[in-house]
Amino acid sequence: MSVPGPVLVVGCGLLGTSLGLALRAQGVEVWLDDLNPEHLRTATGLGAGVPVVDRSAARLVVVAVPPDHVGSAVVAALHQTAGVVTDVGSVKSAPLAEVAASVGAEDLRRYVGSHPMAGSERSGPLAAAATLFDGRPWAVTPHATSSPEAVDAVTALVRACGAQAFTFSPEAHDEAVARTSHVPHVMAALVAGRLAQAPADHLALSGQGVRDVTRIAAGDPALWEQILTANRGAVAGLLREVREDLDRMLEALDSDARPAVSSLLSSGVAGTAAIPGKHGGPAVATASVYVALPDHPGELGRLFGDVGRSEVNIEDVRIDHDPGRPVGQVELVVAESAAAVLVHSLGERGWSVHG
Amino acid sequence: MSVPGPVLVVGCGLLGTSLGLALRAQGVEVWLDDLNPEHLRTATGLGAGVPVVDRSAARLVVVAVPPDHVGSAVVAALHQTAGVVTDVGSVKSAPLAEVAASVGAEDLRRYVGSHPMAGSERSGPLAAAATLFDGRPWAVTPHATSSPEAVDAVTALVRACGAQAFTFSPEAHDEAVARTSHVPHVMAALVAGRLAQAPADHLALSGQGVRDVTRIAAGDPALWEQILTANRGAVAGLLREVREDLDRMLEALDSDARPAVSSLLSSGVAGTAAIPGKHGGPAVATASVYVALPDHPGELGRLFGDVGRSEVNIEDVRIDHDPGRPVGQVELVVAESAAAVLVHSLGERGWSVHG
Known part of the structure; x- marks a missing residue:
């Protein structure tokens, strides 16, 4: 199913604003709300949606407020609308208990918690991006009486943001x-x-x-x-x-x-x-290739150009911090079977490289 | 001072072989020894030195054996030669106690422990490289009666390997x-x-x-x-x-x-x-720039080519592992003052980027 709009996003921080941007990119109507008028102004200015028009007409409400306020904001949303309500908080059982204690059984059916694995180290609408959820895991956490329609709506939201849904009970999450x-x-x-x-x-x-x-x-x-x-x-x-x-x-x-x-x-x-490997498959055996790198802006570009020409896919990169001289070491993590190829290829192109 | 040769390297694992390669690159005469004939053959084959000629004629002995055997190997070296003896083990007090209990006061003066911060995650001579110590911290740990000449010889060794010497007592180390x-x-x-x-x-x-x-x-x-x-x-x-x-x-x-x-x-x-920043200076305020990256071999090269053209120096790189789709996220860590420039420059070149 597609995301039921209009979507009301409550809280225009990093997550809420990014959600608005991702949904707008899919053509979904987005209404925004925030207690902080400056956050609201920034988020609308970025194109994440428009200030909320008619709260009661929202078909999906996404609560994106700090952890302490998730429960009360979900309760308020369930009282104000007849739509589905979700939240994007990091913890699921405690807010659910708060909600269950404050709303009737019928209203509770419209609530399904969720939690995208994205963005915890930055904050504020200016850090937002439509691509923030791209390819990320996003937990969907129905409780025992969540309605199937509510679960479908939240799962559609996850997909519209480019993320991958994983279903857990709130406790397992x-x-x-x-x-x-x-x-x-x-x-x-x-x-x-x-x-x-x-x-x-x-x-x-x-x-x-x-x-x-x-x-x-x-x-x-x-x-x-x-x-x-x-x-x-x-x-x-x-x-x-x-x-x-x-x-x-x-x-x-x-x-x-x-x-x-x-x-x-x-x-x-x-x-x-x-720990699962990249792309969610089983962990792949990897090996590291080390390259000595003069510490100039252009050198890293030249290195990765040569890496690209070697046709080897890079699983991970680390730049080692050195304490006293203008030479760095770059660690390229590749599939074990590709390490020798990469060492040879970079060596031929003049890099000081070892496996 | 320069490194007093010939240098005898005892143990042709990752560290010993890398040491040999680094010293050979400086024109120092290197003798190698290892209980494992295959390691010795590999190390000499790589050009890290020649099999030991006359143990007693070594002017500097570097013990590069597993931690459990450092003490006894240092004692043996002090008995066999009249030269300076060091080791490259990760721990300094325990081997020193073992050595002090087994040799006379005059011999003990010729021993100065040391410890390069390099290479602990790989092993064996095949992983060796002349550049392994390049720019790395290397602790030099004289004891109370180490002779100044011995300290100078070990410090010269550190410099010849391209590393930076930091002096500590064995206990402080x-x-x-x-x-x-x-x-x-x-x-x-x-x-x-x-x-x-x-x-x-x-x-x-x-x-x-x-x-x-x-x-x-x-x-x-x-x-x-x-x-x-x-x-x-x-x-x-x-x-x-x-x-x-x-x-x-x-x-x-x-x-x-x-x-x-x-x-x-x-x-x-x-x-x-x-934690000290890169190049040993005070920690620098950094900011992260995030780029969405199609997961093909050539894309990373294209990205770093464009990063190079933006004239911004990259302090660190992380590739985020995504669980289900062929799109990755690259985090570029740069000086805080350079983040906006990089976002603008990459955005202009068509990348999906946010700060």
């Missing part, structure tokens, strides 16, 4: 994101917390590993405080498992019990292999 | 790498361990964040078991601090105590800002 997003965020913050207390000269030895581990810990604490507390049951459950493993690791280190250290590390290796 | 490398590794493994136990469909919601946090957890458990146990004092000390923070986080989540959650997250933000 919250477990899943606790594991794949919220607990990793807490752990990154705890590692980064140790850096904040370090003697400054010790950090000169920071490599790419610690940068990768801590990158997401730079996210907005005010937003993450809301997310973590809204999902505190699932997050705390997994963090208790982490603490058990941490105690095992401490005991193993204290007693120099190497098999126990190794076993914890091996289960980490298994976990990295369990 | 071990504290520093516990914080910037060993504890991040353990934490990545604990997060990844949770993924190993996940219902498979939950992992469909994995985004770039969890991939970054867990990437290093794929490292060889046998190697990391040696590293962690050799540095177990410093690692366990920091992991106890992590456990205290973890307990605080659990208590805060259990009691819905938001200021405590927020305070732990804020100290993580401070930690990410403390």
